[in-house]
Amino acid sequence: MSRIRSAIIIGGGIAGPVAAVALGKAGIEATVYEAYETRADGVGGTLSIAPNGVDALAAAGLGGIVEPVSTPITAMVMRNGKGRRLASLGSPAGLPDQLLVWRPELYRALHDAAGQHGARVEYGKRLVAIEQHDASADTETGTGGGVTAVFADGSRASADILIGADGIRSAVRSLIDPAAPAPRYVGLLGFGAEVPAGPVDPSRLDPTGSEMHFVFGRRAFFGYVLAADGSGGWFANLPRATSMTASEARAVGADEWLRVLRETFADDRLRAVDLISRTDPAQLVTVGGMEDIPTVPTWHRGRVALVGDAAHATSPSSGQGASLAIESAVQLARCLRDLPYPEAFATYEAMRRDRVERIIKMAQRTNSDKAAGPVGRVLRDLMMPIAMRLMNPESFAWPMRHHIDWSAPVTSAGAAGTTPLVSVASSSA
Numbered sequence: 001m002s003r004i005r006s007a008i009i010i011g012g013g014i015a016g017p018v019a020a021v022a023l024g025k026a027g028i029e030a031t032v033y034e035a036y037e038t039r040a041d042g043v044g045g046t047l048s049i050a051p052n053g054v055d056a057l058a059a060a061g062l063g064g065i066v067e068p069v070s071t072p073i074t075a076m077v078m079r080n081g082k083g084r085r086l087a088s089l090g091s092p093a094g095l096p097d098q099l100l101v102w103r104p105e106l107y108r109a110l111h112d113a114a115g116q117h118g119a120r121v122e123y124g125k126r127l128v129a130i131e132q133h134d135a136s137a138d139t140e141t142g143t144g145g146g147v148t149a150v151f152a153d154g155s156r157a158s159a160d161i162l163i164g165a166d167g168i169r170s171a172v173r174s175l176i177d178p179a180a181p182a183p184r185y186v187g188l189l190g191f192g193a194e195v196p197a198g199p200v201d202p203s204r205l206d207p208t209g210s211e212m213h214f215v216f217g218r219r220a221f222f223g224y225v226l227a228a229d230g231s232g233g234w235f236a237n238l239p240r241a242t243s244m245t246a247s248e249a250r251a252v253g254a255d256e257w258l259r260v261l262r263e264t265f266a267d268d269r270l271r272a273v274d275l276i277s278r279t280d281p282a283q284l285v286t287v288g289g290m291e292d293i294p295t296v297p298t299w300h301r302g303r304v305a306l307v308g309d310a311a312h313a314t315s316p317s318s319g320q321g322a323s324l325a326i327e328s329a330v331q332l333a334r335c336l337r338d339l340p341y342p343e344a345f346a347t348y349e350a351m352r353r354d355r356v357e358r359i360i361k362m363a364q365r366t367n368s369d370k371a372a373g374p375v376g377r378v379l380r381d382l383m384m385p386i387a388m389r390l391m392n393p394e395s396f397a398w399p400m401r402h403h404i405d406w407s408a409p410v411t412s413a414g415a416a417g418t419t420p421l422v423s424v425a426s427s428s429a
């Protein structure tokens with residue numbers, strides 16, 4: 001039986017609301033504190049939720065909440081800029097399709113579900129400091145003490161534990177480890193947009209159906225879906241030697257970026273230019289430099305632990321960041337359900353670290369393909385079709401085969417978090 005009764009969750013993105021619901025299921029009352037004044041309904045862009053993310057949502061009791069607001073993707077088709085098909089990856093055998101969802105829709109679905117499950121979310125609460133009480137004694141016993149979150153507006157909140165679900169620029173991560181690594185630029189700027197239905201020259205229309213198409217263009221990478229009525233969504237990854245923050249990139253202006261992107265893809269035989277030309281500048285999502293963090297040394301300290309991008313930020317190229325955030329939120333709740341918190345945190349880390357860091361590494365390789373120079377492009381275009389034919393499909397599918405059995409008890413991994421797990425009741429083939 002858990003000795004923890006209450007939790008503060010910092011961050012109301014993806015991991016935060018899921019952690020709140022999963023902790024509630026584990027008998028721990030959780031309140032989410034989000035820095036922004038409202039939920040992030042206006043923040044655009046698409047996200048794919050992989051089968052492992054769908055599985056983890058179901059384990060938390062949130063099964064079926066994404067399906068009504070998403071589109072299933074049956075295959076990912078890779079082409080080069082000349083239109084040559086390099087590879088096609090269908091959904092791995094026995095797994096559901098991944099789900100393509102607009103980020104605002106996902107946030108809305110998660111926040112609505114969290115509310116229905118009784119989790120409270122407070123907006124306009126930016127964490128600036130953490131006070132841990134009796135931390136050294138607690139670490140020994142898992143009893144007594146508490147933790148207080150201090151917010152920028154001067155208000156405070158206290159609970160038994162605090163969970164940092166505050167994303168890739170986590171304040172909680174820096175507060176528990178001032179030497180924690182900063183995000184690393186992966187060499188690509190990110191853009192995306194939704195394009196409404198409209199009159200399109202039928203000879204220029206090549207609908208993708210339920211597939212998502214990815215193009216390794218001559219100068220940049222483009223991903224898109226396109227429906228028969230001309231509506232669709234796209235994202236582009238533009239190689240650039242130096243990073244730009246989101247605000248620096250936005251200061252350049254949407255019209256200018258759309259011009260740059262049209263020029264970038266002008267020599268490629270693909271639908272990018274059509275889709276970019278039909279994009280309303282007001283709808284352009286300018287992400288700035290895409291980032292990851294290869295490893296975060298400290299996942300927990302005293303009564304505080306990290307989940308989601310705060311602990312394991314993979315670059316968007318993995319298509320797994322949201323799904324891993326959901327998995328970690330659920331696994332942390334299972335550990336806290338069954339173990340006193342010091343052991344729960346160590347067990348959670350032992351359960352998760354290898355898996356997430358392996359996926360972060362896989363995404364690094366994809367980033368190199370996206371930013372390939374002329375020689376790299378030739379090699380990539382030659383090798384990718386061969387590699388795909390020879391590849392064991394499981395080398396692509398394993399991240400998606402992760403399953404969480406909510407009802408299985410969690411066994412301690414040892415306080416140091418390094419002892420191999422005997423039984424964690426989750427599988428990651």
Ligand SMILES: Cc1cc2nc3c(=O)[nH]c(=O)nc-3n(C[C@H](O)[C@H](O)[C@H](O)COP(=O)(O)OP(=O)(O)OC[C@H]3O[C@@H](n4cnc5c(N)ncnc54)[C@H](O)[C@@H]3O)c2cc1C
Pocket residue numbers: 010011012013014015016033034035036040045046047048049050125126127128165166167168169170171190287307308309310314315316318319320321322323324325
């Ligand atoms: C362009 C782009 C495309 C992506 N595409 C995909 C994809 O297709 N598939 C996929 O799985 N993943 C994708 N990702 C990654 C995915 O978005 C993240 O992995 C995921 O959002 C992580 O969830 P999280 O809850 O940990 O963090 P976030 O979703 O970033 O949420 C963190 C929350 O914490 C809040 N916060 C921050 N600081 C504080 C503070 N001090 N106090 C209180 N609140 C705070 C923030 O306002 C935010 O609401 C993409 C990312 C980007 C940038």
